[in-house]
Amino acid sequence: MPTPPNDPTDAAPPPPGALLVAGPDTLLLQVDHPGAEAARAGLARFAELERSPDHVHTYRLTDLGLWNAKAAGLDAEHAIATLRTHTTSPIPRATIDRIEETMGRFGRLVIESAPPAVPSPATAGGPLDQLVLRADQAALLDELAADRRLAEVFGDRVDDRSVAVDGTDRGRLKQLLTERRWPADDRAALSPGTAFAFDLRPDVALRPYQRQAVDSWLPSGTGVVVLPCGAGKTITAIAAAAALGTNTLILTTGAASLTQWRRELTRFATIEPTDIGAYTAGSKEIRPITVATYQILATRRDGRYRHLDLIQGGDWGLVVYDEVHLLPSAVFNLTAGIQARRRLGLTATLVREDGREADVFTLVGPKRFDVPWAELELQGWIAPARCVEVRVVATDEERMAHARADQRSKAAVAATVAAKIDTAAAILARHPHEPALVIGTYLDGLAAVSERIGAPLITGDTPTAERQDLFDRFRDGRLARLVVSKVANFSLDLPEASVAIQVSGTFGSRQEEAQRLGRILRPKQDGRQAHFYSLVTRDTVEQEQAGRRQRFLAEQGYDYEIVDGARFAGGNEP
DSSP, X not given: OOOOTTOGGGSOOOOSOSEEEOSSSEEEEETTSTTHHHHHHHHTTTOEEEEOOSSEEEEEOXXXXXHHHHHTTOOHHHHHHHHHHXXXXXXXXXXXXXXXXXXXXXXXXXXXEOOTTSOOOTTOOSGGGEEEEEESSHHHHHHHHTSHHHHHHEEXXXXXXXXXXXXXXXXXXXXXXXXXXXXXXXXXXXXXXXXXXXXXXTTOOOOHHHHHHHHHHTTTSEEEEEOOTTSOHHHHHHHHHHHHTBOEEEEESSHHHHHHHHHHHHHHBSOOGGGEEEESSSOBOOOSEEEEEXXXXXXXXXXXXXXXXXXXXXXXXXXXXXXXXXXXXXXXXXXXXOTTSEEEEEESOOOOTTSTHHHIIIIIOOEEEEXXXXXXXXXXXXXXXXXXXXXXXXXXXXXXXXXXXXXXHHHHHHHTOHHHHHHHHHHHHHOTTSOEEEEOSOHHHHHHHHHHHTOOEEOTTSOHHHHHHHHHHHHTTSOSEEEEOGGXXXXXXXXXXXXXXXXXXXXXXXXHHHHHHHTTOSOOTTOOOEEEEEEEETTSHHHHHHHHXXXXXXXXXXXXXXXXXXXXXXXXXX
16 A cells, blocks of 8 residues: 555655764754754653753763663664764764663663572572572673672672572662662562552543553563653553552652642542541551652651651552652662562652762662653643743842852842842733743742732642642632742642743752643643743843753753843733
């Protein structure tokens, strides 16, 4: 049968040449090149965007990015083929070697359950405690055994390429190996947990990418799913838990997200409300499906974490880490000790400002599924978004205060200039009939905006009941405007919001940018575009920090306009 003329397979490939390989680890993308979008989509699978000025974006090859790609099924051959497709220059041999060597390290070490005949360390108690670390070459295992810290967790040699390991050292072993640039592929058995069968409701159908995410995660039972806010991470996790049919512990960021999880569990799945427990400071319910906050687990008293037994003591077959990029250190440490349980991390971005992405990779699992935001936008699963940085000007007095402030205080001064209040009000006047959020970090500035536009302010001090009431009123249309602090950054479902004005941020955090943009990306019933405005004070430290946030938008394929705040004053939106 002849190929239809409009079949996408009949389209000519994008012209090559958008990419320049500038060094063993450095890739330069010409943004204005006709092939830039295709090149960016290919690079996103294995390279990290490092800088994103207007015309040339710099990508970096990192160990973690290449290992995540390998774990997700991309091999070195395909990564190198991507570079060859999008550059007209020969690829340096050093770059090819870098990709092949780094990706080739993942999988050379495998952690497996020990067969019954294999001697296990004296402390091992059951099948899940009897592990074997296998290397593809005896020399590699000999090299690792020479490391004093690894020697402490190695048991008896099983053969020249295998060593017994106590299951309680499973997490520590993986951390140590990753530090040595030898990430292990963990294929050892996982506890089934106590059976608890449920299904998605008959009227609930997964979107194709949600089904793909579940299918990508299920075979291993560990790892991270990366999806935009508004793309359905919650229902994806519920589908994964339903496929396992086991007791499930869900860890999330706060009381509001805990309430939201409980609501979505009964909405999407055949779970009775009485089978869902909430484990918080005021409630210690443990049910087949239990939702707890990171805060309660990380609460320390009398020198110890009293609530960590929630994970260790329950027979959970699955632990879900909502917003996994936010894991507190205490929960990381705990997770190192529960490697025999299935683990699913959910996030819109794996970027961590403390640089502990490797711990997510090691302890929760590799990235199993990711999809560019712009791709889901084109498919209609998330709302199209216009991203605008609005530059405002400080007064002479504010500029002097910024100049005199220490480095940390400069950000607060720049974030709370008076021009932002007027500009936020002017932007809202251009969107009179659209539900809008004003989001920020510094409470003084938020309070001033709240007073100016006559909208309620929600902060961490807002009582939970009042906070929930305001969110509910916004959802059903009784409130058109809300001013929110960082409490609205995470795990919050406000589907009708179509305008967000970011008046201040946290030191250029890409992680925060992802969450705040995500607040407005749920598709709108009338198909309208979402608008994301970032107010930035010109010629201050805030302008420098804005460049880091811009990287995230560029990573996801969004255009990023920069306009002068004065253009709003005349009544014409830029």
